[in-house]
Amino acid sequence: MQQKERIKKHILLKHHKNTKFRVENNTHASRHILNKYHNDTIFRNEIKTRSKIDILNKYHNNSDFRTQYKARSKQQVSKKYKSDPTIRLKTIERAMNWYHKNNTLMRQSSRRLYKQRRRILKKYTVRQSHKCADKHRNLHMNNLNRFRQIIREGPDYICISCRLALFRNQEHIQSYFNYSSTIEKKWICKLCSDKIKKRQMPSRAIVNKLKVCEVPSELKKLNNLEKHLIALRLPFMKIVNLTSGKVSSRFAQKGTKGPLHCVPSDVQDTVTTLPRAVDKSMMVRLQLKRRLKYKAVWEEQLINPNNVRDALFILTKMHPAYKKLLAQSLAGLKM
Template sequence: MVRKKSTLSKVRTRTEAYKRKQHAHSDASHFRNQLKTKSKIHILDKYHNNLDFRNQYKARSKKRVSKKYKSDPMIRMKTIERAMNWYHKNNTLMRQNSRRLYNQRRRILKKYISIQNHKCIYKQSNLYMNNLNKFRQVIQEGPDYVCISCQLALFRNQVIPFVEEKYITQNMSYEIKKHIQSYFMYSSSREQKWICKSCSDKIKKRQMPSRAVVNRLKVCEIPSELKRLNNLEKHLIALRLPFMKIVNLTSGKLSSRFSQKGTKGPLHCVPSDVEDTVTTLPRPVDKSMMVRLQLKRRLKYKAVWEEQLINPNDVRDALFVLIKMHPGYK
């Protein structure tokens, strides 16, 4: 009997322990469910209210899905199959009408764009013709109007009648009057005199016109020593040698001589020591002695950029003239 009682007590204690354990487990699961629910609600609130968190969450989800799609071929096939099934299942009458309207809108928009382009081209052509007609009216007389200050032959719209009282007033001193009168190249003829607008504006401000004759902007004659030089001789006495690749910008029947040119690639300006170059030339026996010379970009290069016969005596004479005239050679 004692043994039976001890066995029953053990069973009872085990049962009570099991019940307590079950009760604790049920309490823990209930607590876990509550915690999950609260965390879900918290995350949802944060997702709807916090913009930064929402963007980060979307980026993470997109990255995770994209990674799965690229790495797992099964997921990729399932995604494609799901999209195709959705497309075929949702091919209802309403969706067909929406697609038809979308295509119709695209056709109308394309037609409208083509019409607008045609109108724009027509408008531009009209504008071009109007400007061309105006230009023809302007140049109908020709550049027959000579400025009294710069002596340039200009068109009628570029000049105004010359009235001396506009530029010389009675309040001016004698020196200023004489100074302003020096800008005008008076002639003995009684024809109407003209002055260009740029010279007129400058003289009204009591400034010398930049292109007036008294400004000494005459082009000097090229000395004979420089005229008789060929291309290679000119390069020998040049302070800087520009190296560039020149190509024809137009192609077709037009010859390369008359076609428009352009540069391709980098442009290199190489400084040249003219004194060393001229002193290294051989001394000629007579004035008519010619020397064959090759010009390279660098001495170590094999390619020759230009090869020609030169006269060392002409090169030295031209250099002496440049030393007298040009400040860069002094």
């Protein structure tokens, strides 16, 4: 034992004093340790665990070493991420897998906030759609109520200028005419009122040669089919009531439905084909069709050829469109 201690002391003194020996001893020891590290697995694992423990202790205890280690590791990671595409793809894939698999509080809070935003947006859009629907519904109901208020009374207000029967909202109570003899109210339409205020003649006034003449008795006594026989054009249309409910069909507003056909009629051919009237009371059964080749009958009625003749004579004197009828065609109907 004394011999070993004496040898150790001698080697230590030589190691401290002789530099050449110290260098040779260090190189020999490092080579021996490297060879043992590469060949002996147990020794290598012990060195690794010891070094990891030393680094962890130094990392937790020494703040300067900790900051330097963080900065150095960040630089190395960013450099590898930018230069190596495989590492970059692996990092992205690892982050995605971690987000999908790891159910941490951060992921739960982010998912909760996302669902909350979606719920608020959905509630806002539904509320806005309901508001728009209510607004349009209220607007429609207001317009409908206003229209019903307007047509509550029929077109019973007659303008004193043009004699048109209009609704109440289309008329004014005249205030610039003095009718001391009458107590009843006088009505005037807006168009005539504006023209009179400008001291102009209304274009549709009765005094502007637009007075409706009285219908002659020869035309009054004609029935529907006789009127159709002497008409220059026959309109075919379907007329329906626009309003329903308490208003009767007589006073309801009318409107057309479906196609409208206007068929020209040759009155001269009609006059020549009518049978000669033997007596004033002679009646003929007649059928009216849209076209002769059609089987369906539009109207069927008894007519008096004598009444048709008298009405045509009156129309040739009054209406310019009937003056082209030949005199002999009309004379053929005479008794």
